[in-house]
Amino acid sequence: MTGPSEIPTQKPLLRVLAGETVWPPPMWLMRQAGRYLPEYREVRAQAGDFIALCTAPDLAAEVTIQPIRRYGMDGAILFSDILMVPWAMGQSLRFAEGEGPMLEPLRDAAAIARLDPGQCVVRAAPIFETVRLVRAELEAHAPRTTLIGFAGSPFTVACYMVEGHGSRDFAAARGMAYADPALFGRLIRTLVEASTEYLCAQAEAGAEVLMLFDSWAGLLPPSQFRRWVIEPTAALVRAVRKRLPSIPIIGFPRLAGVMLAEYAQRTGVQCLGIDTSMDLRLAAAAVPPGIALQGNLDPLSLIAGGMALEAEARSILAAMRGRPFIFNLGHGIEKVTPPEHVAALVRLVRTG
């Protein structure tokens, strides 16, 4: 006899995160809502700037759903940005056309002390409303699609907060971590605290999975990687789990290389996002077998389409057959990607 609590969830992405092998694998694409879609550009123009779009629940919910409507993806990722946490703690932020994000850089103790982590979930309230709207829409029209909430990992978000903008090496942030580890540590702890509340609020509003984007983890040598990536991520995962014991968490420590195994063993995540540089078979051999993998098609192959795309996608499927796996890109989709190439990829993956 199977009681109601033992009936397995039917959502393929949640089954994989529970450690099951599902084939063909569930799929979604990082940055699947974005400028390569004409329907996104239309809503974006209507919203005005990017922050206005992230904080307008109707519009943010609409763009979150667009790739589900068009492609029937197994995962819908909340439309927002990792820099909404610093914004919600009071750091000034704007997205300048062609320049990416611009923040008022945090360079000293006074600037870090002015951050208000307690304000984070208050100012981010419209984002949780977006989560509620998307979840209701998915339950009504796409009941097999899983809603993914997210935050940046403390280290990557701290990189932008200290530097004030994107960078190839985040020298100011990494320099602070060496020169004044107590100060950098205070910023990291503030981010762990605010991100815990922020992620729990997304889950309470209806997010079924949480993902941590650590785009710049790979900049750190091993000792620093343990201190600023593994330890804060483990603390964040523990704090979220204390409140929400069963929520699956995907960690994405981009360019972690050989540190991936230690990240998998020590952070407590159920699934690892794998970047384009990593061999999937080596990643699978390096991590505990119950941990699902997600990735790692090169977004450039999706721009090219045709035989190049087909060969890359098939080699990923061959490497991952027989283990818990979620098909994805290894990095966000590029804005020049032809939408019909995404459709071709979905057809290919769906036929396994």
Ligand SMILES: Cc1c2[nH]c(c1CCC(=O)O)Cc1[nH]c(c(CCC(=O)O)c1C)Cc1[nH]c(c(CCC(=O)O)c1C)Cc1[nH]c(c(C)c1CCC(=O)O)C2
């Ligand atoms: C580092 C980082 C950021 N944001 C994010 C990361 C981690 C992943 C990565 O490494 O790419 C994560 C992110 N950003 C966005 C999402 C939404 C969900 C999704 O579809 O994946 C997610 C999960 C929307 C966005 N975030 C941003 C856009 C483009 C804004 C626009 O439409 O003008 C989108 C759709 C802006 C953004 N936001 C950020 C940058 C560097 C930029 C500028 C780059 C660009 O312009 O493409 C910070």
